[in-house]
Amino acid sequence: MMTGHHWWHNASLRTAAAVGEGWRLFQTVYLPGEYDRETLELIRRERLAGALHRAALTSYFAPHLAKTPVLPEQAESVLAGLPVLEKEVLRHSPEAVTTGLVDAWDELRVHTSGTTGDPVWITHDDSRLTESAATNLRFLAAYGLSPGLRMIRATADPAHAPVAFETMHYLGGALVLRINVSSLSPRDTLHLERLCADFKPDILWGQPLEVLLAALRQQEGMLRLPKLSAVFTHGDSFDAGTRETITQVFGCPHYDQYGLQEFGRVGWECPQSPGTYHVEEERLAVSVDDDSHILISSLTNRAMSLLRYRPGDRVRLLHEPCPCGRPHARMTGLAGRKRALIADADGTLVNVKRVRAVLDRTPLHRWQVRQQEAGRLEVLIVPVDPADGARTAEELRGELAGTVKLDELTVRPVELVELATAAGKAPQFRLFTTQHTLSDAVAQGTSPR
Numbered sequence: 350m351m352t353g354h355h356w357w358h359n360a361s362l363r364t365a366a367a368v369g370e371g372w373r374l375f376q377t378v379y380l381p382g383e384y385d386r387e388t389l390e391l392i393r394r395e396r397l398a399g400a401l402h403r404a405a406l407t408s409y410f411a412p413h414l415a416k417t418p419v420l421p422e423q424a425e426s427v428l429a430g431l432p433v434l435e436k437e438v439l440r441h442s443p444e445a446v447t448t449g450l451v452d453a454w455d456e457l458r459v460h461t462s463g464t465t466g467d468p469v470w471i472t473h474d475d476s477r478l479t480e481s482a483a484t485n486l487r488f489l490a491a492y493g494l495s496p497g498l499r500m501i502r503a504t505a506d507p508a509h510a511p512v513a514f515e516t517m518h519y520l521g522g523a524l525v526l527r528i529n530v531s532s533l534s535p536r537d538t539l540h541l542e543r544l545c546a547d548f549k550p551d552i553l554w555g556q557p558l559e560v561l562l563a564a565l566r567q568q569e570g571m572l573r574l575p576k577l578s579a580v581f582t583h584g585d586s587f588d589a590g591t592r593e594t595i596t597q598v599f600g601c602p603h604y605d606q607y608g609l610q611e612f613g614r615v616g617w618e619c620p621q622s623p624g625t626y627h628v629e630e631e632r633l634a635v636s637v638d639d640d641s642h643i644l645i646s647s648l649t650n651r652a653m654s655l656l657r658y659r660p661g662d663r664v665r666l667l668h669e670p671c672p673c674g675r676p677h678a679r680m681t682g683l684a685g686r687k688r689a690l691i692a693d694a695d696g697t698l699v700n701v702k703r704v705r706a707v708l709d710r711t712p713l714h715r716w717q718v719r720q721q722e723a724g725r726l727e728v729l730i731v732p733v734d735p736a737d738g739a740r741t742a743e744e745l746r747g748e749l750a751g752t753v754k755l756d757e758l759t760v761r762p763v764e765l766v767e768l769a770t771a772a773g774k775a776p777q778f779r780l781f782t783t784q785h786t787l788s789d790a791v792a793q794g795t796s797p798r
């Protein structure tokens with residue numbers, strides 16, 4: 350389909366081509382069904398039938414699918430009869446769900462962080478880029494925003510510069526002023542205030558913790574953002590206290606979205622119906638299993654058949670009409686992950702990304718990072734081979750030492766049972782600066798413990 354010219358792997362060229370195609374998809378796929386249930390159903394069924402046709406080429410789904418192509422009107426019931434796809438299958442035998450339809454030259458690979466160690470690679474075709482460009486245009490329009498919007502992006506990554514300019518090509522070419530809200534100091538205030546005033550941001554964007562940290566800086570007077578039209582969060586579920594804090598500090602609405610590395614954005618919060626998220630039904634089919642775990646199917650990925658994939662998050666599905674008039678199903682009651690921040694030796698709150706990256710690429714049965722005091726971090730590991738525990742711990746100590754500034758870092762091999770909480774779970778992070786403590790601190794005008 351695409352040429353073998355080596356420029357095809359040039360990120361700028363690929364982006365420009367995908368954004369152009371995304372605009373076409375926005376007009377031909379996303380706009381016609383936006384307020385028209387019948388059209389949306391037609392588009393969905395046709396795309397799903399195609400996805401099932403491709404799934405018949407994979408060894409994982411083939412035994413459950415007939416040789417003859419699935420008709421669009423049967424597609425939903427055929428999908429419901431397929432087995433659930435667990436992350437384990439992708440981790441250990443990704444070839445079982447690979448269609449073979451996309452040449453390696455055209456493949457795009459996305460890496461997701463594993464929950465118990467091994468990362469997972471998802472293979473996509475170009476639709477990953479084109480659909481995301483298209484669906485983002487619809488997303489912006491829903492909130493009254495336009496291409497070329499200006500965004501402040503809050504980050505708490507210790508490796509990020511204090512400020513940086515970026516462009517989010519797939520999000521309507523948004524212009525981004527990225528601010529490291531974790532390392533801000535009072536001497537940055539005037540410079541930042543001037544920068545933000547000149548930049549004239551429309552929105553603030555970040556994970557709930559990063560946005561809360563921005564709220565804390567704003568409260569402290571270290572950050573003085575001009576009036577925004579909205580704050581957007583992604584990546585973590587959030588609680589009512591967090592929402593209240595965000596809307597109070599920034600004096601504008603807060604909207605959330607739910608997504609996964611495997612699929613990109615899955616749902617976005619309806620501006621007319623807070624707490625409910627419209628599913629991107631043009632490109633995804635979403636259902637729940639008996640356990641109310643979400644099952645997600647990609648209708649567009651031609652490289653890998655991700656059907657009835659179970660990421661482990663719990664959700665409720667609403668099919669009744671939404672006050673906004675959009676026919677897309679909605680999700681509510683999202684119970685997914687909630688991250689926490691690490692307090693380094695200076696008391697600076699930083700995100701866990703770098704620490705997680707090191708632990709994710711180390712072959713371990715399980716791990717847990719604990720913090721009860723700023724500057725001190727304890728990492729408990731359950732090695733794959735217990736005989737290797739001491740050596741792995743020593744190597745990890747060396748690797749982790751460079752990720753966050755600490756006074757004390759302990760890494761020790763343990764038995765799995767030591768990681769369990771009273772509720773019997775073994776979370777990867779047990780840190781004292783959580784969304785809850787941070788939003789309380791901002792609300793009460795105190796500094797987080």
Ligand SMILES: [Zn+2]
Pocket residue numbers: 619620621622627671672673674675
């Ligand atoms: Zn709605």
